[in-house]
Amino acid sequence: MKRFFQHLYDARVWIISQFILTAFFIFLAWLAYPETFTVLILVMVLMSGLLLLVPIGYLMRKEKVVQKAFRIFLAEPELENEQYLARFVSKSNSKLIQQLGETLREKEDRLTQQNLEVSDYETYIEEWVHEIKKPLSLLTLILDNRSDEMSALVRQRTTHARNEIQNDVEKILYFSRLRTVHRDYLFERVALRAVFEEAIAENASLIAESDLTISIEGNDISVTSDRRSLLFILAQLIHNSAKYAGKGAHLSVRIEEKEAIIVTFHDNGPGISARDLPFIFDKGFTGGRAKATGMGLYLAQRIATDLNIQLVAETEEGLRMSLVIPK
Structure with missing residues (x-):
């Protein structure tokens, strides 16, 4: 009607x-x-x-x-469907249908070509990640078995370089996982203090190289989350402070329980300008820092969202990052 x-x-x-x-x-x-x-x-x-x-x-x-x-x-803007549609419209409109069909087919061909290029690129990255693990494994083997033949400084620098490569490879893997519909998260009870200490241990060479000191306050509260992903988020926050807070900076971590579980990271570095703060979690945002890639905090934010964790940044006598985890 x-x-x-x-x-x-x-x-x-x-x-x-x-x-x-x-x-x-x-x-x-x-x-x-x-x-x-x-x-x-x-x-x-x-x-x-x-x-x-x-x-x-x-x-x-x-x-x-x-x-x-x-x-x-x-x-399906194929020529056959275009001709079928043109039978039911006026001659003046059939010319417009013809132009529309040509435009749609051109864009469809362009999109197919782009999808092929993206697929080739993803295949190359996956193969690259697989291949880079071989020299990393060899480097780890040398550090485990021949570290006594190196000076303390060489061993520290080599370990730091190895860990930086591993971190970059880890970011590539997490970025590729974000593109999939199904993500293999395993939710379990996780002790926050233990996970943070594990993140410190895994990034010991970076912490030593940047002369960063870390202190932890608060009780060892347990939450339900994916341990591996939570470890990745904590590692990215440590990386951010170690790289950009400056030599000899201090990072204080506080774990407290309120309406939610709040983990606060606060370094005494230069912080970030109020103008740049809203964009700190954007992909590729570097804030003018030449050695930054703008991927670490972006991935941390995306994964935190998947885990139902709120990641908040504030600039107050340095940079303050807070993880708000529901009970």
Whole structure:
């Protein structure tokens, strides 16, 4: 019924014209045949109604066919579907349909080409990650078995370089996981202090290289989360302070329980400008720092969102990062 009234509204000019014409003929019939005026009025009104309803019914039926043809054409803008749709429209509109089909097919070909390029790129990255693990494993083997043949400084620098490469590889793996629909999270009870100490141990060479000191306050509270992903987030926050707070900076970590579990990271570095703060978790944002990639905090934020954790940044006598974990 709604479509019927819509068609009436669309044909309002034609309907008004027909009404005026019918009224004019009724007036002529009244002048010429006053004795049969009533019968003539009924006939004229009936014919006007038929002339109104039949075309609208035909247009409604045709509209269904055109809409179906349009949906098929938009879903698959092939030449055959374009020609099928052109049968139901005027010649002037068929030229527009032809231009639309050419544009859609061109964009579809371009999109297919881009998807192939992205697929090739992802395949290359996956192969690169697989290949880079071989020299990393060899480097780890040398550090485990030949570290006594190195000086303390060489061993520290080599371990730091190895860990930096591992961290970059880890970021690539997590970034690729974000593109998948299913992510293999394993939720379990996790002791926050123990996970943080593990993150410190895994990044000991970076901490030593940047001369960063870390202190932990608060009880060892347990939460339900994915241990591996939580460890990655904590490692990225340590990396951020170690790299950008400056040599000899201090990072204080506080674990407290309120309405939620809150883990606060606060370093005494230069912080970040209020202008840049809203963009700190954006992909590729570096804040003008030449050695930054802008991926660590972006990935930390994305993974935190997946784990139902809120990651908040504030600049207050340094940089303050807070993990808000629901109980």
